Amino acid sequence: MAAVPGAALAQTAVQRPPKQTATDEFSVSAPVSIEVNSRPLPSFDTRDRSRVRFGELEYRSGLILTSRFRGFGGLSGLRLDAKGERFIAISDKGGWFTGRIVYKGREMTGLDDVEASPILGPNGKPITARGWYDTEALALDGSLVYVALERVNQILRFDFAKGFTRAHGELIQLPLGVRKLPYNKGIEALVVVPKGLPLAGTLIAISERGLDAQGNITAFLIGRTLSLFSIRRSDNFDVSDAVLLPSGGLLLLERKFSWLGGVGIRIRRVALASIAPGAVIDGPSIFEADLGNEIDNMEGIDVHVTAEGDTVLTLVSDDNFSMIQRNLLLQFTLVE
Helix, strand or coil, X not given: CECCCCCCCCCHHHCCXXXXXXXXXXXXXXXXXXXXXXXXXXXXXXXXXXXXXXXXXXXXXXXXXXXXXXXXXXXXEEEECCCCCEEEEEECCCEEEEEEEEEECCEEEEEEEEXXXXXXXXXXCEHHHHCCCCEEEEEEECCEEEEEECCCCEEEEEECCCCHHHCECEEECCCHHHHCCCCCCCEEEEEECCCCCCCCCCEEEEEEEEECCCCCEEEEEECCCEEEEEECCCCCCEXXXXXXXXXXXXXXXXXXXXXXXXXXXXXXXXXXXXCCCCCEECCCEEEEEECCECCCCEEEEEEEECCCCCEEEEEEECCCCCCCCCEEEEEEEECC
């Protein structure tokens, strides 16, 4: 198993290399081009279509995504380039999606240049061949890409400089507590801390609902040393993803579900400097939404800064390949 190296230049993994020919090493698993259709969501609040402010977020635009490609869906992680255009996404069925978000002004209008391919394991075969599904979390560190496999409680590292989405994953060394996480409540969020910030070079891994003795959510620091910390759990919310702001704050995307209350999501802001081995961290909610808003099973979040200086959050939902759920792509401006 390999350990996590020091942080590299951020987000370069989203830059697709020149296309390779059929004689190349990775051609056996070459990506396929797919068409993704988009329907706009002109408003976020179904009860007040004129409302744009939600906590510390301002709604920009949204899309409902559909495709005839049977493998499209289950989007559980998303990472964008610095412009918020090119993206890498993972499906919880063990697949990569790459492409480009198309904009008209500040609003998203669709996806283009989308390709799908299987996630490959250490042996170069799709990870689904060994029963590895539930690819739930995604993080970038230069050309390196980390993917968490929830049910088997493992993390794979890929070097996208070696074949882009045809790169082979390798298992990394993990704290002992990761392997003991509950079935289907394992690692749900991954963040690599870049240079210049506290914990630089560390991979932060957060469980969905692996609870410690006090009922807090278990999380891990993976770097030169391996250690644990906790996130205070409240109001029955579980973690579904996380992202670092350019200023260094950590945003936690959380969700809850009950048959009586339905689906709810929120975003909490946590000071990165508060994270340390053995710490119990907490932070205020900056955004909350329920089924009166255009949400679904929101599982992915990322951030970029526009040329105008707006800090934009992009959220994506996992439709669980269900007829009654949707693949949503939403964008908000963080009003700081």
